[in-house]
Amino acid sequence: MTPIITGFARSPDRGQGLARDMRVRWALEEVGQPYEMRLVSFAEMKEPAHRKLHPFGQIPTYEEGDLALFESGAIIFHIAERHPGLLPKDANARARAIAWMFAALNTVEPPIVELSMARIVESNKSWYEERRLMLEERVRARLTELANRLGDADWLDGAFSVGDLMMVTVLRRLNSSGLLEKYPKLLAYIARGEARPAYQRAFADQLAVFKSSQGG
Amino acid sequence: MTPIITGFARSPDRGQGLARDMRVRWALEEVGQPYEMRLVSFAEMKEPAHRKLHPFGQIPTYEEGDLALFESGAIIFHIAERHPGLLPKDANARARAIAWMFAALNTVEPPIVELSMARIVESNKSWYEERRLMLEERVRARLTELANRLGDADWLDGAFSVGDLMMVTVLRRLNSSGLLEKYPKLLAYIARGEARPAYQRAFADQLAVFKSSQGG
Numbered sequence: 001m002t003p004i005i006t007g008f009a010r011s012p013d014r015g016q017g018l019a020r021d022m023r024v025r026w027a028l029e030e031v032g033q034p035y036e037m038r039l040v041s042f043a044e045m046k047e048p049a050h051r052k053l054h055p056f057g058q059i060p061t062y063e064e065g066d067l068a069l070f071e072s073g074a075i076i077f078h079i080a081e082r083h084p085g086l087l088p089k090d091a092n093a094r095a096r097a098i099a100w101m102f103a104a105l106n107t108v109e110p111p112i113v114e115l116s117m118a119r120i121v122e123s124n125k126s127w128y129e130e131r132r133l134m135l136e137e138r139v140r141a142r143l144t145e146l147a148n149r150l151g152d153a154d155w156l157d158g159a160f161s162v163g164d165l166m167m168v169t170v171l172r173r174l175n176s177s178g179l180l181e182k183y184p185k186l187l188a189y190i191a192r193g194e195a196r197p198a199y200q201r202a203f204a205d206q207l208a209v210f211k212s213s214q215g216g
Numbered sequence: 217m218t219p220i221i222t223g224f225a226r227s228p229d230r231g232q233g234l235a236r237d238m239r240v241r242w243a244l245e246e247v248g249q250p251y252e253m254r255l256v257s258f259a260e261m262k263e264p265a266h267r268k269l270h271p272f273g274q275i276p277t278y279e280e281g282d283l284a285l286f287e288s289g290a291i292i293f294h295i296a297e298r299h300p301g302l303l304p305k306d307a308n309a310r311a312r313a314i315a316w317m318f319a320a321l322n323t324v325e326p327p328i329v330e331l332s333m334a335r336i337v338e339s340n341k342s343w344y345e346e347r348r349l350m351l352e353e354r355v356r357a358r359l360t361e362l363a364n365r366l367g368d369a370d371w372l373d374g375a376f377s378v379g380d381l382m383m384v385t386v387l388r389r390l391n392s393s394g395l396l397e398k399y400p401k402l403l404a405y406i407a408r409g410e411a412r413p414a415y416q417r418a419f420a421d422q423l424a425v426f427k428s429s430q431g432g
Contacts, residue, residue, distance in 0.1 A: 056358065066308055067308045067311060067312075069312065069315050071315045072322075073321075074314050074319075078311050092282055092283045095285055095294050098290050099286055102287040102289035103287050105322045106288075106289055110326040126342075127341065127343035130341075131338075
């Protein structure tokens with residue numbers, strides 16, 4: 001059964017691959033599972049039909065036969081459990097790869113999203129500059145800790161896993177922030193992720209969606 | 217092998233059970249797995265020995281023989297996978313319970329943490345009042361969506377699961393915010409979680425740690 005995932009009809013990131021469907025596309029490409037995309041507008045995301053799939057009115061969702069899932073973390077974990085290639089076979093290594101997936105989503109991503117949100121909704125406020133410095137400091141603390149742990153390794157814990165896939169997509173949200181430049185090891189880590197053929201296919205596919213949404 | 221988890225030697229929540237070790241204690245009580253606690257000071261959390269267990273210098277961590285884990289989500293999932301009682305047996309229901317765990321951590325918790333952080337580090341700033349209203353609005357949007365999905369059900373998807381355990385602990389962080397009062401269904405949902413014997417045992421144990429940290 002070919003899974004169907006949802007993505008933005010017009011991605012606000014203008015094809016940079018920062019929307020959360022990119023993670024799911026990448027995971028599906030890594031395991032060689034074909035999929036179909038269903039594009040939704042911002043209005044459709046908030047309608048009852050979509051909220052039945054996603055209680056919080058967001059993308060991505062994942063439909064496969066009787067199963068409907070939401071949350072990029074849950075979808076990627078589901079894919080990783082059912083196909084070889086994204087989770088180590090050794091039980092302890094598998095648990096640690098899952099820990100990195102949670103760390104990406106619950107420890108590293110929240111301050112990054114907070115910084116991006118401030119840029120979008122607070123940049124015209126009197127306090128923006130002072131707050132931006134606070135938020136950047138908070139993100140930098142996480143980047144320093146992550147770079148220290150990664151060290152000179154290629155991936156966070158042994159072979160490439162679902163933990164790296166998630167962490168690379170989270171870090172890419174900082175692309176235009178200027179914050180990554182002081183972390184050459186993290187830049188190289190992101191570049192290793194982006195160099196993977198599965199990533200490249202997923203990126204090209206989401207870019208094609210954005211380009212066609214621009215008409216022509 | 218008895219697992220060892222870490223928690224605050226002096227919890228900043230003063231025994232309200234809001235620290236993230238409470239989730240792990242609750243999960244272990246639900247499945248009937250005894251455990252040992254190792255208490256760490258704020259200084260110890262940032263030292264190399266603790267960072268080896270937790271790259272971001274936080275609690276909780278989980279040690280069991282050769283395995284060392286961090287991130288409350290990963291630890292609870294590990295417990296749920298190895299013991300019956302926290303994940304449905306049906307494959308689709310299991311995937312949905314996992315989705316709720318990710319939703320609690322990646323969609324519901326971040327705006328709640330942001331609001332709490334603002335209260336701690338920005339309450340003396342000129343902008344605090346204006347920002348607080350923005351943040352509360354963001355939290356309220358999530359609570360409305362969650363209450364709509366829960367409806368009159370006892371739990372988020374069928375029987376009590378790891379998704380409910382995580383969501384209840386996330387919502388409890390709003391206890392002193394005054395925001396939950398408009399959501400009687402969510403208040404009843406939290407109360408159902410708190411009424412579980414496993415919750416009560418875990419709560420009493422973390423409260424005892426706090427009380428003894430107060431000397432006597």
